[in-house]
Amino acid sequence: MRLDVRGEICPYPMLKTVEALQKLAEGEALEVITDHAPALETIPTQAGRRGYAYDIEKTGQAEWRITIYKE
Amino acid sequence: MSKAGTVLALRVIGLSRQTTLGLLALLAAAAIAYFYGGFSFPLAVLWIFGLGFGFVLQRSRFCFASAFRDLYLLQDGRVIKGIIAGMAVATIGFALVMYKASPDMSKIPGGVTPLGVHTLLGGLLFGLGMVLAGGCASGSLYRMGEGYVGSWLALGGMFLGMFALALNWDWWWTTVINVAPKLWLPKSLGWGAAILLNLLALTLAYLAVLWWESRGGGVYQQTVAEPPFLAFGQRVAALYRAVFTRAWPAVVGGVILGTLNTFEYLFAKPWGITTEVSRWAGWIAYSMGYQAQNLLYFSEKSPGFGLLKHVPWLSDGSLLNWGTIFGAFVAALLAGEFKLRLPGKPVRYGQSLIGGILMGYGSRLAIGCNIGAFFSAIPALALNGWAFALGLALGSYLGVLAIKRLA
Numbered sequence: 001m002r003l004d005v006r007g008e009i010c011p012y013p014m015l016k017t018v019e020a021l022q023k024l025a026e027g028e029a030l031e032v033i034t035d036h037a038p039a040l041e042t043i044p045t046q047a048g049r050r051g052y053a054y055d056i057e058k059t060g061q062a063e064w065r066i067t068i069y070k071e
Numbered sequence: 072m073s074k075a076g077t078v079l080a081l082r083v084i085g086l087s088r089q090t091t092l093g094l095l096a097l098l099a100a101a102a103i104a105y106f107y108g109g110f111s112f113p114l115a116v117l118w119i120f121g122l123g124f125g126f127v128l129q130r131s132r133f134c135f136a137s138a139f140r141d142l143y144l145l146q147d148g149r150v151i152k153g154i155i156a157g158m159a160v161a162t163i164g165f166a167l168v169m170y171k172a173s174p175d176m177s178k179i180p181g182g183v184t185p186l187g188v189h190t191l192l193g194g195l196l197f198g199l200g201m202v203l204a205g206g207c208a209s210g211s212l213y214r215m216g217e218g219y220v221g222s223w224l225a226l227g228g229m230f231l232g233m234f235a236l237a238l239n240w241d242w243w244w245t246t247v248i249n250v251a252p253k254l255w256l257p258k259s260l261g262w263g264a265a266i267l268l269n270l271l272a273l274t275l276a277y278l279a280v281l282w283w284e285s286r287g288g289g290v291y292q293q294t295v296a297e298p299p300f301l302a303f304g305q306r307v308a309a310l311y312r313a314v315f316t317r318a319w320p321a322v323v324g325g326v327i328l329g330t331l332n333t334f335e336y337l338f339a340k341p342w343g344i345t346t347e348v349s350r351w352a353g354w355i356a357y358s359m360g361y362q363a364q365n366l367l368y369f370s371e372k373s374p375g376f377g378l379l380k381h382v383p384w385l386s387d388g389s390l391l392n393w394g395t396i397f398g399a400f401v402a403a404l405l406a407g408e409f410k411l412r413l414p415g416k417p418v419r420y421g422q423s424l425i426g427g428i429l430m431g432y433g434s435r436l437a438i439g440c441n442i443g444a445f446f447s448a449i450p451a452l453a454l455n456g457w458a459f460a461l462g463l464a465l466g467s468y469l470g471v472l473a474i475k476r477l478a
Contacts, residue, residue: 007415009205009221010137011144015478037408038132041318045147048291061089062218062403062410 121394194462
């Protein structure tokens with residue numbers, strides 16, 4: 001599943017990620033695309049609390065992809 | 072070397088576009104400091120203080136709006152812990168400066184303002200506004216430097232709110248503010264007890280945040296482990312990444328901000344933002360032909376904040392604020408995080424503007440924002456700082472209720 005939250009600032013990237021995680025199928029990974037650097041702090045915390053692992057990758061100028069998955 | 076030549080040379084040695092622009096911006100910042108230093112040393116110093124504040128705010132993502140909001144929304148205290156740490160450091164620093172200035176407490180510091188219903192109401196409006204806009208006063212300045220168009224809009228909103236307050240200032244001043252008491256802890260408790268009580272309250276607040284976070288399920292942060300054995304060159308590269316590319320822990324940012332704030336107090340006065348921003352609002356009205364200097368709020372003598380003697384490109388507060396925007400701009404470029412960003416949805420434009428208006432009105436009603444009336448007031452051992460904090464907490468809570476409906 002892919003979630004594009006570019007243009008959104010805190011807290012929306014995180015709120016929408018949490019919403020998406022609730023809809024995520026078993027074994028599926030969630031890709032969040034954001035251009036808001038503070039989301040790199042808030043999203044991992046919420047993913048971690050829900051038992052997910054995550055990877056952060058810088059994909060361009062001020063753009064990141066956070067991949068959230070169950071280990 | 073010509074500018075184009077410099078850009079080319081930097082690109083050739085393998086620097087990214089944003090890093091190259093960041094270095095050029097740093098040169099420009101130095102040139103501006105040199106220019107002001109030519110006729111006013113203090114203006115150059117305030118510009119450099121601003122650069123420092125902007126740089127640290129950007130690097131540690133030090134957002135006061137998220138500090139309160141995320142406590143409610145996420146049970147996450149990343150930034151509020153940084154704020155508390157910064158205020159604890161500044162409590163010691165400010166106490167030393169205040170004691171040196173007036174050991175017998177005859178001179179009450181500027182951060183001690185009348186404490187009344189306007190302090191709480193101002194904090195409440197400001198807290199609501201900052202959560203709606205997604206950034207406080209300092210947050211809006213540093214996000215402006217990072218390229219967030221919404222934050223420029225929030226600044227425009229602040230102008231409107233501040234000007235509205237300036238029109239109401241006579242009433243607020245005579246009926247509410249001027250009759251309220253100034254409560255300065257050292258005056259009632261003595262130096263030692265006041266400092267200890269302040270530090271104790273900050274410690275308890277910190278512990279409360281830790282407890283609240285634990286109930287929420289812990290805090291997960293990305294940690295980057297560098298290998299233990301590195302050659303000198305690799306260690307310098309690792310240091311560069313830690314300072315310029317990766318986000319700093321909020322507590323590190325808070326402690327540096329608290330230290331810078333003490334240094335600024337030592338040099339001139341504690342860090343503040345919105346008094347000067349309100350003068351910009353006055354200047355805009357003045358340049359459009361409105362005689363703003365005739366309002367009580369903009370008169371030169373207390374309870375006015377002065378207008379005509381504070382020219383926006385020649386006053387210390389302005390240099391500090393411009394420096395904050397520019398310092399964040401440099402930091403964002405060097406980190407590869409600069410980008411012109413338009414708000415993601417039409418409703419966000421409204422949120423920025425209305426949030427800005429609320430922040431503008433609230434900050435001037437309380438005679439300060441999240442910096443002047445809070446981050447600099449609590450270390451000044453001013454009881455109004457704690458009252459404003461309570462207002463911020465209540466207002467942020469209302470803000471959270473509002474933004475949940477605006478998803």
